[in-house]
Amino acid sequence: MKKTFFLLIIILFPGISRGQVYIEDDFERYYREQKAAFNNYAQNEDKKFKAYYDSINQEFAKYLAEAWSDFSLKKKEPPIVKPVPPTVYKPDTPQPKPIIQPVKEVPKPTTPDIPSKDEESSKSIKKDLSPKVPISNATNSMNMIFYGTPVAISKVNYNLPRLTGIDEQSVAKYWNAMTKLPYTDWTEEIKQKRNALNLNDWGMYILINQTFKTKFPGRNSNEQTAFVIFLLNQLGYKAKIGRSQQELIPLIAFKCNVFNSSFFKFGNANGTIYTVLNPKHTDLSSIRSCGMEFKSATRLMDMSLSYFPSLQANATLQPLKAKDQSYNIWYDKNYMQMLSTYPCVDFKLYAESVPSETFLKSVEEELSPFVKNKSQEESINALLHFVQYAFKYKTDDEQFGYERWFFPEETIASSYSDCEDRAILFSQLVRYLLGMEVALVYYTGKHLATAVRFDNPNTSGDYLNINGKKFLICDPTYIGAPLGKEMPNLKNSPKEIIRLEK
Numbered sequence: 001m002k003k004t005f006f007l008l009i010i011i012l013f014p015g016i017s018r019g020q021v022y023i024e025d026d027f028e029r030y031y032r033e034q035k036a037a038f039n040n041y042a043q044n045e046d047k048k049f050k051a052y053y054d055s056i057n058q059e060f061a062k063y064l065a066e067a068w069s070d071f072s073l074k075k076k077e078p079p080i081v082k083p084v085p086p087t088v089y090k091p092d093t094p095q096p097k098p099i100i101q102p103v104k105e106v107p108k109p110t111t112p113d114i115p116s117k118d119e120e121s122s123k124s125i126k127k128d129l130s131p132k133v134p135i136s137n138a139t140n141s142m143n144m145i146f147y148g149t150p151v152a153i154s155k156v157n158y159n160l161p162r163l164t165g166i167d168e169q170s171v172a173k174y175w176n177a178m179t180k181l182p183y184t185d186w187t188e189e190i191k192q193k194r195n196a197l198n199l200n201d202w203g204m205y206i207l208i209n210q211t212f213k214t215k216f217p218g219r220n221s222n223e224q225t226a227f228v229i230f231l232l233n234q235l236g237y238k239a240k241i242g243r244s245q246q247e248l249i250p251l252i253a254f255k256c257n258v259f260n261s262s263f264f265k266f267g268n269a270n271g272t273i274y275t276v277l278n279p280k281h282t283d284l285s286s287i288r289s290c291g292m293e294f295k296s297a298t299r300l301m302d303m304s305l306s307y308f309p310s311l312q313a314n315a316t317l318q319p320l321k322a323k324d325q326s327y328n329i330w331y332d333k334n335y336m337q338m339l340s341t342y343p344c345v346d347f348k349l350y351a352e353s354v355p356s357e358t359f360l361k362s363v364e365e366e367l368s369p370f371v372k373n374k375s376q377e378e379s380i381n382a383l384l385h386f387v388q389y390a391f392k393y394k395t396d397d398e399q400f401g402y403e404r405w406f407f408p409e410e411t412i413a414s415s416y417s418d419c420e421d422r423a424i425l426f427s428q429l430v431r432y433l434l435g436m437e438v439a440l441v442y443y444t445g446k447h448l449a450t451a452v453r454f455d456n457p458n459t460s461g462d463y464l465n466i467n468g469k470k471f472l473i474c475d476p477t478y479i480g481a482p483l484g485k486e487m488p489n490l491k492n493s494p495k496e497i498i499r500l501e502k
Helices: 002-065 117-127 168-179 183-197 201-215 221-234 333-339 347-351 357-371 376-389 408-413 419-434
Strands: 069-072 141-146 149-154 239-244 247-252 262-266 272-276 286-289 315-322 325-332 438-443 447-453 463-466 469-474 495-499
Touching: 002 168, 069 262, 141 201, 149 183, 149 201, 168 221, 183 201, 183 221, 201 221, 221 239, 221 247, 239 272, 247 286, 315 333, 315 376, 315 408, 325 333, 325 357, 325 408, 333 408, 347 419, 347 438, 347 495, 357 376, 357 408, 357 419, 376 419, 408 419, 419 438, 419 447, 438 463, 438 469, 447 463, 463 495
Parallel strands: none
Antiparallel strands: 069 286, 141 149, 239 247, 239 286, 247 272, 262 272, 315 325, 438 447, 438 495, 447 469, 463 469
């Protein structure tokens, strides 16, 4: 019986094997056909997408060729016009009784925006904070240094035409020339590098500028401006090319207030506000620009820094001294240099920005001994003492000749700071080291301080009632003052509260 069974298997096995081969061949053929069909579909969709954007660009180039409109510029008054100089606290000076201050809460700075699919997908960037340095030795790539970080970008195997002038016809011709090049590859590359570097919108803007300089060395700033605005528009951002005298200037629509630059409103009362990015800070009364916006551009540039970019670390030591106590604070120079390119935006964005790991670990090591196992009151006074005495005071006008606010790591790296820089740094130290609720206190046109909420309702001093909660004044520019002490000359000044996320 067994012999018969094995004989049957031997006879049938070749047939079974051939059947198996036929099935596998059929599956492989089916898979190849489906894959080819999908690739064909994807290519057709890409062609349709490219054709759609080509038509938009060609239509927009016609408007660029027409006479540009003249827009009168305004300048947003800086929040602090007449800064209050540092005042030295004198404990033996009679102080008025602590009073409850009437306050006005500043709403969270938001501007209506129409999100695109790219914006929705970019939110996933925040989830992965691990460093990813995109280095490649591929023969078709070239290395670009982005704030100390090597980034591989594709080589150029085509010729980008020159911008022959800054008149309407020349700019329109240059725009049309870019549409005949693989600009969809440019946008895809920018998206990929942005994701790899974990950049926010402003970081992406700098990335586009740096990419142009690397791919097309020796080109002038006017060509760079036209290229950057072209790419921003393809990526869905509201941006325009401006012209003043012999210079093309980027005009960007931001999602927040920008204080050290001129602006104009395009369209009706609900139109878009475009800010003039003028690094020379020259006073301009007007600027010329195309009378049409790019059709598919709907996004506003978001300047918030809620996740840390994946830059190569560059730990730099800054020795500080507050009275008799010395501190060795480290900060990330690469990150700090990127932050230094920011225009002046809302105070809230500085205070809520994410610090580098280098800076955060350093302040924890240096300042923890003064707050560990201490009461909230003792800890706050220790941090106040550090910020009050560790930095020399100079106003922005004295340092730069224009408004220039610091992120916390810039304050550490700088030789000087003023009231807003100190308040922003102190608020971040309170949030990260103590986990306490803190708000910025803006004395209209004069000063910026902070107010902190304590667990103990009996903690005394000058305080503000914010949504039924008691916040005590803590002023890093009131030299030597402990918590709950407000500058006497500011007690009756109108003030606004800027709430910060915990």
